[in-house]
Amino acid sequence: MNQSIISHTRLLIILSGTVAFGAFAIDMYLPALPTMATELGATSTQLQLTLSIFFTGFCVGMLIYGPLSDHFGRRKLLLSGILLFAVTSAACMFAVNTHQLLILRGFQALGCGACVVMARAASRDIFPPAQLHSMMSKMSLVTMMAPLLAPLIGAVSLMLAGWRSIFGVLTSIALVAFYFVYRYIPETLTPDTDRRLHLGNVLRTYGQLLASKKNITLMLCMACAMSGMFAFIGGAPFVYTQVLGYSELEFALLFGSNIVGMSLITSLNLYLLKRFQASSLMTYQSGALLLAGVGLVTMRATGHIDYIVPLVILYVSHVNALCANGMASLLHLHHTNRAGSVSALAVSIQFGLAAVSTSLVATFSHSPASAMTGVMLLFGVMAFVCAVSQRKMS
Template sequence: MRVRLALLLGGLSAFGPLSIDMYLPAFPEIAERLGTGQAQVQLTLTAFMIGLAAGQAVFGPLSDAYGRRAPLLAGLIGYAAASLLCAIAPSVFTLVGLRFAQGVSAAAGVVIARAAVRDLFTGPAMARFLSMLMLVSGLAPILAPVIGAQVLRWSTWSGVFVVLAYFGVALLVAAAVCLRETLPPQRRRPADPRGIMRTYARVATDRTFVAYTTSIGFVSAAMFAYIAGSPFVLQELHGLTPQQYSFVFGANALGLMVFTQLNRLLLRWFSPRALLAAGLVLSALAGGGVLAAALLELPLAYLLPPMFLVVASLGVVNPNATALAMADHGSRAGTASALLGLVQFLIGGLAAPLVGIGDSASAVPMAAVIAAMSGAGLLSFAVLRPTKRRPGRYVLQSRTERFDPVGSQETVRIAPVQPGRRRFPGRSRN
């Protein structure tokens, strides 16, 4: 059951990286064919991320009120339609608007996948499952630019969005057939606007939630700055072809997957909080390395290793910070997931355009944003100092309660943890 669930939820979580990374090799072509510049093309990326953030703020509370399935299927339909419209956009500003709509629709898959995981897991168990989920969704940033580069060999940039539309339809069919409801009616919350705002306020004023969420947001923004700037830095400044760029991008994404699975292994001996701190330190040091390489105008061989570590460190930061941020918000999982995603993609969406400011013939603007965001992630964690706490109240145990999220015959029992009882030997409490 876990493998099938991870495959499906991982596919839903992949909407963001697929929709972002697949068209990166086409940035120069989009600028040429639509008669625009680098900054305007990067706005299409910003629009998608802001839409992804705003959509999560909508779909999260809706999934708490009406269950996970109905909002998810609606979002998948909207995503497929918006992707097809992007393929026929006549101007860059039309493409910006459609990318925003595509991001809003894609948010349903991202936020509901995370909320569904929280319906089933918490504490270190959730961090481990999120690491397994990222093994699936981590294939997206590896394969997406490679697929995009191959599509460009037989089609224009429009063909990339047609492929994304097919992906949306495939997941729509899979979710409709295989994914059963993970939020029983008795655990749903009324769709009252005032109640939704109160819930948002309660989550947003949780200091611990804010500490972990801002850490994810800033480190993710460093990666988004890399995503926005690397097509021009690596292809135009360092002379890589779209195919060569796609392989470099895929290698960095592979590092993200490797670190994600390393994190899953290390959770046997270390707490999520300790691993999160280590990931934030690594991200900050790597960001400084990218900036140093850019300022000194070093060859590409000196720029790629710290850039690799900036991306890979997210494989440690993301699952641990997500599990810790949502640990105490099981009854508000959709709203908490939405707020977490809102902060993550809003900061990323605001950071990405900064890469286009300054000298377009230099890697310094991209490197400066990467260094600033990765450093801010560590600083926010250190300043807010999230309090230590016990793992969440519930953990996945074994079979009993009739609960079948992927339509199998297996069932799951959610059992309360007795005070003072350690269910995860060898791990400290968080």
């Protein structure tokens, strides 16, 4: 087999693994949230806020690390982010109250943000523009193994050794990733030492990116789709176990079924990219979110809550493909020396809006099913509007 193909495949798998840090940090402890609330003497709202604080720290980390990587290069900053993630994950094992857990999750998110933004920026450095859409879709297929495995690993860890062991597993994953990145990932961008890095340049770059209607529409389309999915992630542990009556293991398995749907739709997306423009596919994919959102609210209002699970699968299955198309389209518009800033801004907007989404679900947690389905519909509508708008600009 051609050595360059092997090298590219290895790079793709390792970079996908670092992007998956976010999914592991978010999804792995979801089955344990009710148990954690009991042991730490916290309410469900307080535990759901650990998701919101994670999203906030995630955004801040990306906005800081993105421009730094455009100036200093990717490799050292990626390694420092993985190390920060590992240390704070280990510290979470010893949290004795929700205040400590919130602080540690915030710092854990800073390191995670560096991992995610650096991996995507490095992908833009490595792969030529003509391959970017397919490579982003392939990366998302590899990355989807994380949300498939994370809740299952979390549920098994919870049953065998308690919720604190979940953060021990996260620490181990980070240390393994550190080894592979250190050994196999080279520097992918020549540092820009001719241009001074200061806050004014960083803000100017972000301002220029936000001033483009094409940029902001693509970013908001991805952000709204992700926010709808995270409304599900924030509400599902309580809706599935307390409203629908599933056990923690059953919840983990049902959560994983969403990833099967994601894999099918993303594989279909790879095929359809050979025949249709990404902008057209994003319109179809956001339309599926809108349709599923309407169905979810309707089923909840009429009391047919058993239909929530298949409609959630329909909704979540299309998010990954839509975001892969959107990110590739966005990165394709910009040179590699802006890839870090572009990726940082796009993903930080996604998770910033996701923090709003999970906060809304937490605010109305007295009726978790209504809160989850209502917020999913809201962001499904917004994603569809943005997708239609960006298609008209294409």
